[in-house]
Amino acid sequence: MASRDVILNSIRRINLEKVEISNQPRTPIKYKGDLLSGMIEKLLSIGAEVLVFENDVELGSYVNTNLVGKGVLVNSVPTLPNDNVSDCMSLKPTELSSVKIFITKGSIGVTESGAVWVEENSMKLRLLPFVCEHLYLVLNEQELVFDLDEAYQKIGKLSGGYGVFIAGPSKTADIEQSLVIGAHGPIKLTVLFVRKHP
């Protein structure tokens, strides 16, 4: 018999008394603060940097002035000028490791954790948010929620092949519990908020 069937049969043979998911009503969370300032505070506390722009134009101008020309830059945000990520699609990992800056768009920000949700259809290449030295995540103010329960309501069932919650720059405390920012992933993370006015 295949191992699969041996395993499933051993489980079925135990014939456990079923426990159902509790449908006890949950205490609703009343977050009284402002989601954006809460998120900024949380991001700063986990080692990320934050910038806030009034609109896409301001953001675009910041990117042109401060990021272009500072090293190999890959941008996958369609609303920003020079979205050049398609140039990278056929590159090998070793070639991608020369990317200094990667700018991509998150789709949800979670204030309680400081985490930004980024899906594959935004980053285009899964390796890019990890191999770059400095990661920039663009997020609209309207895309903020308080906690993970709300975030997963928005995510629903993952439609793409890959998604990741990113909370800060890569880090480790494996050497005598001393926090080091910048382990294997990006050494820096900056979240660029845009306050889009409807």
Add this chain to the structure above:
Amino acid sequence: MDTKLKDHSKAAAQFQVNQERAAWHDETLWFIREKRDKAASHVFDWEGLRERGSNIKEHTLTYLDKYLVEFENAAKKNGVHIHWALDALEHNEIVSSLLRSRNAKKIVKSKSMLTEECGLNHFLEKRGIETVDTDLGEYIVQLRNEPPSHIVLPAIHLKKQDVSETFHQHIKTEKGNYDPQYLTRAARVVLRKKFFRANAAITGVNFAVAETGEIVICTNEGNADLGVHAAPLHIASMGLEKLIPKTEDLAVFLGLLARSATGQSITTYSSHFRTPREGQEMHIIIVDNGRTAQLARPHFRSSLKCIRCAACFNTCPVYRRSGGHSYHTSVAGPIGSILAPNFDLKKNKDLPFASTLCGSCSNVCPVKINIHEQLWHWRQVVAKKGESGVMKKLSMKTMAFVLSSPGLYRNAGRLARKIMNNFPGLFENKLNPWYKGREMPNAPAQSFREWYTKQKTNG
């Protein structure tokens, strides 16, 4: 090969020889426990979250076969290959055969306690396949040829000077430079090369979602993602108890995991893998290795709720003062002590006794496993199987004999108090285990019964 059965208390005594180091280990782990407390206190309803986590896991375990089949079907639709392994050997053979068929000789591995449990690295090494552990803590202990001493913080037993020495020896960092940032950057450069040269990436699985077939891997360093997104082959090993029913359940478990483990609200990366990358092959190996046996044990099945956060390690006064290596098993600490006897009772019969039954572990467990009660239950199993050992059996029989006779008990007590007060030296030596590291109390002049009787007669 060392076939002598290892004993936790002997290993702990060894660990305690360097008192200063043992105290440092104790303090360090307690500090991490405190971080967990702080994080939990910021959650609106932490106890409610624990209850949700416990309930979802309990539910999943009672419907495990249904969810396993649902997971397999969903994963296959995603283009993922699913394998099933009865035991460690079968798991290792599946991995090795996948690697050999694709001529993969250079492997990177992110943290997977399951692969430690199965002895995968050693198995592959004997077959000429080099596996590099990329989690910084695991990389350090791998270079030192040691097992990890903690499931979340593998090198917690080492000081930065130890790491500096190891790196100087193996990756030529400056001798005597033990700045953690310098050492971490050096490892970053070395491991980047390994990531990009690897033919395959092996990972563990933190959570497997039945409804979508996706797996979630949590890291702070980004090493799982760097390995998987660069390699043509991804093999993920998971214990069959890692299943949860729905994607939305991740809100509960991601909310519990990092807070309980390190005091962070969430790990830097919580990566959801549903499909392989274009052009990549993805395989998931579902492993039993004693889990269905544990599921069949009424007192111990809830130990399978474990999400491997190690909060129980960090709070346990015994673990803090004895270190992970004293447990001679891949998962140490309180949870390890209720999992390991299921694998091999004879080998691990000492572990349920590596505890004061204080219950702190159950108190911090994010999924409310009654660890301290299970430790006690395992002791009954050990005793019933006759594995207690001569001294324990003898002392328990003697105690039962004395306690069952009020007259004998009173006289024994009177005699003991007389001897302790007149010949204290008899108890203040190496033969008395209670004298290690503490003073003996003065014996009271009279027992409570004697005092009470006197009070009554005096009116």
